[in-house]
Amino acid sequence: MSQGQKETITISLDAMGGDNAPVNETAGAVETIKESAGISVILVGDSAKIETELKKFSYDNSRIRVHHASEVITMEDSAADAFRKKPDSSMVSGLKLHKSGEADGFISAGNTGAVMAASLFTLGRIVNVSRPTIGSKFPTEKGITMVLDVGANVDCKPINLLQFAVMGSVFVNYIYGIDNPTVGLLSVGEEKSKGDLLTTEAYELLEKSNLNFIGNVEGRDILKGSTNVIVCDGFTGNVVLKFAEGVLTLLKSKFSEFADSGFINKLKVGMAYGTLKTILKDFDYQEYGGVPLLGVNGISIIGHGRSSPLAIKNMILRAVQMARAGINDEIAKRIKDIKEFAT
Amino acid sequence: MSQGQKETITISLDAMGGDNAPVNETAGAVETIKESAGISVILVGDSAKIETELKKFSYDNSRIRVHHASEVITMEDSAADAFRKKPDSSMVSGLKLHKSGEADGFISAGNTGAVMAASLFTLGRIVNVSRPTIGSKFPTEKGITMVLDVGANVDCKPINLLQFAVMGSVFVNYIYGIDNPTVGLLSVGEEKSKGDLLTTEAYELLEKSNLNFIGNVEGRDILKGSTNVIVCDGFTGNVVLKFAEGVLTLLKSKFSEFADSGFINKLKVGMAYGTLKTILKDFDYQEYGGVPLLGVNGISIIGHGRSSPLAIKNMILRAVQMARAGINDEIAKRIKDIKEFAT
Numbered sequence: 001m002s003q004g005q006k007e008t009i010t011i012s013l014d015a016m017g018g019d020n021a022p023v024n025e026t027a028g029a030v031e032t033i034k035e036s037a038g039i040s041v042i043l044v045g046d047s048a049k050i051e052t053e054l055k056k057f058s059y060d061n062s063r064i065r066v067h068h069a070s071e072v073i074t075m076e077d078s079a080a081d082a083f084r085k086k087p088d089s090s091m092v093s094g095l096k097l098h099k100s101g102e103a104d105g106f107i108s109a110g111n112t113g114a115v116m117a118a119s120l121f122t123l124g125r126i127v128n129v130s131r132p133t134i135g136s137k138f139p140t141e142k143g144i145t146m147v148l149d150v151g152a153n154v155d156c157k158p159i160n161l162l163q164f165a166v167m168g169s170v171f172v173n174y175i176y177g178i179d180n181p182t183v184g185l186l187s188v189g190e191e192k193s194k195g196d197l198l199t200t201e202a203y204e205l206l207e208k209s210n211l212n213f214i215g216n217v218e219g220r221d222i223l224k225g226s227t228n229v230i231v232c233d234g235f236t237g238n239v240v241l242k243f244a245e246g247v248l249t250l251l252k253s254k255f256s257e258f259a260d261s262g263f264i265n266k267l268k269v270g271m272a273y274g275t276l277k278t279i280l281k282d283f284d285y286q287e288y289g290g291v292p293l294l295g296v297n298g299i300s301i302i303g304h305g306r307s308s309p310l311a312i313k314n315m316i317l318r319a320v321q322m323a324r325a326g327i328n329d330e331i332a333k334r335i336k337d338i339k340e341f342a343t
Numbered sequence: 344m345s346q347g348q349k350e351t352i353t354i355s356l357d358a359m360g361g362d363n364a365p366v367n368e369t370a371g372a373v374e375t376i377k378e379s380a381g382i383s384v385i386l387v388g389d390s391a392k393i394e395t396e397l398k399k400f401s402y403d404n405s406r407i408r409v410h411h412a413s414e415v416i417t418m419e420d421s422a423a424d425a426f427r428k429k430p431d432s433s434m435v436s437g438l439k440l441h442k443s444g445e446a447d448g449f450i451s452a453g454n455t456g457a458v459m460a461a462s463l464f465t466l467g468r469i470v471n472v473s474r475p476t477i478g479s480k481f482p483t484e485k486g487i488t489m490v491l492d493v494g495a496n497v498d499c500k501p502i503n504l505l506q507f508a509v510m511g512s513v514f515v516n517y518i519y520g521i522d523n524p525t526v527g528l529l530s531v532g533e534e535k536s537k538g539d540l541l542t543t544e545a546y547e548l549l550e551k552s553n554l555n556f557i558g559n560v561e562g563r564d565i566l567k568g569s570t571n572v573i574v575c576d577g578f579t580g581n582v583v584l585k586f587a588e589g590v591l592t593l594l595k596s597k598f599s600e601f602a603d604s605g606f607i608n609k610l611k612v613g614m615a616y617g618t619l620k621t622i623l624k625d626f627d628y629q630e631y632g633g634v635p636l637l638g639v640n641g642i643s644i645i646g647h648g649r650s651s652p653l654a655i656k657n658m659i660l661r662a663v664q665m666a667r668a669g670i671n672d673e674i675a676k677r678i679k680d681i682k683e684f685a686t
Contacts, residue, residue, distance in 0.1 A: 141596040151531055154539040188494055188581040196497040196578045219585030223593040235539045236579050238531040242562030243583055247590055250566040253484040258621065268617075276619070278601065 008038050009320045012103035013312070015045035016072045016090040017110030019305045022046070025109070026053035028312025033063045035313075039320055042067050042103055045090035069093040075305065079113025083121050091115060095122040098298050105299035105319035107290065109307040115300065116152055116293060123298035126328055128335045131156070132295030133164045133234070134302065135171065136241055140225025144176045147186070147222060149234035150241045150291065156233040161185070161202040165211055166334045167294040168229035174325040175318070181228035184217035186236065192216065198233060206231075209338055251276070289314025292322065294331065299323055351381050352663045355446035356655070358388035359415045359433040360453030362648045365389070368452070369396035371655025376406045378656075382663055385410050385446055388433035412436035418648065422456025426464050434458060438465040441641050448642035448662035450633065452650040458643065459495055459636060466641035469671055471678045474499070475638030476507045476577070477645065478514065479584055483568025487519045490529070490565060490573045493634065494581035504528070504545040504574045508554055509677045510637040511572035517668040518661070524571035527560035529579065535559065541576060549574075552681055594619070632657025635665065637674065642666055 013029055015022040022045055029041040040063040043050050047068040054064070071089040073082045083092050091110055098106040099122050108115045120132055135148030148164045149156070165183045172181040185203055187195040192203055194216060206213040217227050222240065232240075255276070259269040289311045290303035299322045301315045356372055358365040365388055372384040383406040386393050390411040397407070414432040416425045426435050434453055441449040442465050451458045463475055478491030491507045492499070508526045515524040528546055530538040535546055537559060549556040560570050565583065575583075598619070602612040632654045633646035642665045644658045 139593065141593055154531055186582060188497055188578055196576075199578075219582040219587075220589030220592070222586055223589040232582070233539075235531060235542075236582055239529060239562040239575075239579055240582060240586055243565055243586060244562075246563030246566040249563070250482065250484055274611075 008040055009105070009323050010040045010042060010103045011105045011107060011316050011319050011323075012042040012044055012067070012094040012097040013316065014090045014094045014106070014108035014110055014115075015043040015050050015066075016069075017108040017115075017305075018303065018307045018312075019109075021109070022050045022053055024307060024309050025312055026050060027057075027309035028307075028316065029064055030054070030057045030059045031309055032313045032316045033059060036317065036320075039316065040064065041316065042094070042097055044069050044094040044097065045072070046070075067093060067097060073111055073114050073118075075111050077111060077114060079111060079117050081117075082111065082114040083118035091118050092122065095119060095298075095300070098300075099123055104323040105301070107301040107303065107312070107315040107319050109290070109303035109305060109312065109315075112151070112302050115302045119293050119296050119298070119300040123296045123300065126295055126297050126332050126335065128339055129163060129167075129295040129331070131160045131163065132293055133160075133167060134291045134293050135164075135168050136237075136291045138222050138244060140223055143225030144172060144178060144181075144228055145222060145225050145230060146172055146228065147230045147232065147237055147240065148294070149232065149237050151234045151238035152293070153234040154238075155235070156198060158198060158202040158205050161198070161231045161233070162205040162209060162338060163295070163335060164231045165206060165209070165213070165229060166338060167331050168231065169211055170327060170330045170334055171292065171294060172228045174327045174330065175321060176228075178228050180212045182226070183211045183213045183229045183231065184215065184221065184227035185213075186222075186230050186232035187216040187218065189218065190216050202231070289318055292318065297328065299328070351383055352448070352666050353383045353385060353446045354448045354450060354659050354662050354666075355385045355387055355410070355437040355440040356659065357433045357437045357449070357451035357453055357458075358386040358393050358409075359412070360451040360458075360648075361646065361650045361655075362452075364452070365393045365396055367650060367652050368655055369393060370400075370652035371650075371659065372407055373397070373400045373402045374652055375656045375659045376402060379660065379663075382659065383407065384659065385437070385440055387412050387437040387440065388415070389413075410436060410440060416454055416457045416461075418454050420454060420457060422454060422460050424460075425454065425457040426461035434461050435465065438462060438641075438643070441643075442466055447666040448644070450644040450646065450655070450658040450662050452633070452646035452648060452655065452658075455494070455645050458645045462636050462639050462641070462643040466639045466643065469638055469640050469675045469678065471682055472506060472510075472638040472674070474503045474506065475636055476503075476510060477634045477636050478507075478511050479580075479634045481565050481587060483566055486568030487515060487521060487524075487571055488565060488568050488573060489515055489571065490575065490580055490583065491637070492575065492577035492580050493584045494577045495636070496577040497581070498578070499541060499576040501541060501545040501548050504541070504576070505548040505552060505681060506638070506678060507574045508549060508552070508556070508572060509681060510674050511574065512554055513670060513673045513677055514635065514637060515571045517670045517673065518664060519571075521571055523555045525569070526554045526556045526572045526574065527558065527564065527570035528556075529562070529565075529573050529575035530559040531561065533559050533561065545574070632661055635661070640671065642671070 071086040133149040414429040476492040
């Protein structure tokens with residue numbers, strides 16, 4: 001799937017995925033091609049609706065085309081079998097365009113579980129990868145920290161965590177340019193002996209690997225940014241990711257409550273809030289633009305249902321970057337290297 | 344262990360536990376008896392050091408006494424066997440005073456794992472409780488939310504989660520006065536089918552129980568405060584608790600970075616920071632004063648190593664409240680009621 005040699009990278013975009021589809025998807029695609037050369041986009045979905053949106057913009061129409069798909073996978077559809085029940089959905093059609101080589105990557109802001117299942121079914125896995133994973137970047141004091149898995153695999157075996165560590169290391173290396181990224185194992189204490197059955201066994205595998213493994217890290221270390229890749233089972237990772245999303249909401253609610261308690265407080269909050277917003281830009285998922293599904297034999301990026309045009313743009317750019325970097329070739333190579341550990 | 348009838352409640356305090364022991368412990372004890380009637384404190388530890396601290400205050404010396412213990416369990420001691428290796432430690436001696444009935448409750452800001460192990464060993468479990476648990480209150484938009492387990496049990500069975508729910512419900516009912524508290528199961532989605540092997544089985548037990556079970560909740564729900572008791576395995580709970588502790592540190596760091604970026608920004612931060620501090624009071628663990636170890640046959644409250652005199656005072660007050668409420672009698676009764684579920 002490496003496309004390092006191609007001049008133009010084409011991304012197929014599930015235009016019916018997000019809560020505000022196809023409005024934000026279309027706007028994000030147009031914004032992307034206006035700002036960046038060497039990219040073209042296939043908007044997949046209800047062609048009439050998409051064309052209506054496209055008419056609002058002037059753009060180079062050789063770089064955006066519409067691929068009609070009659071069905072839409074919604075948040076209500078079962079993640080596990082939506083792709084079978086709706087084969088002509090924008091999601092499945094978009095993935096097929098990638099599988100066939102017409103597109104070099106795929107993005108969707110639709111039903112997360114369905115994107116994972118449909119991607120795995122359509123694209124297959126990279127050889128020797130037992131479980132694909134989704135990883136998310138977290139806001140930190142300083143530095144890059146990516147946590148994986150954040151929800152693709154709720155029940156994990158030690159070998160899965162080792163593979164997440166490999167895939168995360170390659171991603172952080174290729175996408176953020178970090179050489180020999182540090183890898184931590186999320187646990188309840190720094191000592192090797194601390195942890196549950198899964199992590200104490202995973203520790204052994206990580207220790208034997210050629211990764212830059214620094215040992216156990218704790219919940220608070222996620223926000224420090226001193227560890228580039230932090231691995232955990234997808235249950236724990238998902239709980240922490242959603243907790244982190246809740247922090248901004250809580251802060252806003254507390255600020256508003258304080259403001260309501262008096263005029264002077266209202267003024268104070270008015271001043272503080274702007275500062276807080278600037279400072280908390282790192283907490284804004286729109287800036288990251290989706291999480292990559294690593295380990296599938298292709299490029300699939302999953303966005304938040306509320307993805308703005310900015311988030312869609314950042315997702316497209318990330319998919320392009322992954323395609324150009326040939327990240328999956330490196331993952332395949334590195335996963336093969338650790339095959340001896342596989343149980 | 345119900346002490347509802349006693350006029351004065353006596354708390355034994357591990358005076359050598361915290362990072363700044365016995366300074367904060369002594370100051371906290373003196374502050375408590377000055378402010379609140381009906382409480383006496385036994386300061387357990389190096390009597391010479393404690394007496395030196397006590398001399399700094401004037402107080403009613405009939406209400407504070409010193410019980411000498413020659414050893415100290417430190418953060419470096421192994422949690423699992425420190426209580427065996429140091430039987431004359433302030434921690435173990437303090438617990439023995441409680442076990443013998445000389446004290447009605449025990450508190451410590453020492454090595455968390457050691458306090459748990461020593462409490463379980465010295466006090467034993469409430470009949471039918473398979474695993475004692477520690478629960479922590481979280482800051483919320485509105486309302487009381489207690490998460491348990493936050494670290495006592497990293498590997499759990501479904502029955503453990505059910506028992507945590509019972510103990511948490513009794514605690515929230517007796518201590519925060521919430522009738523029929525709502526109980527949520529921490530998972531990765533709201534639907535019953537979402538979760539890992541542990542939670543999907545625990546769901547069945549919780550559903551059959553007579554608790555006010557509202558189903559699965561997600562990471563972000565912890566901060567909403569709409570669910571009074573949230574249960575999870577101690578691995579996940581511990582990761583989230585430490586992540587939450589890290590949020591304040593991160594915010595402080597981001598504010599300081601922003602302030603360093605220019606004079607006007609420094610002024611803005613100066614104003615915003617005060618407001619933020621007021622608003623984030625709920626994030627300050629000193630206000631809560633420790634987490635209760637529920638399910639042991641006695642009262643044991645564990646504080647942060649950095650506990651201030653205020654935190655120590657709040658821990659003493661909490662232990663007194665638990666003793667007066669007779670919380671363990673109710674836990675014993677409610678755990679017996681669900682015995683039919685035990686596997």
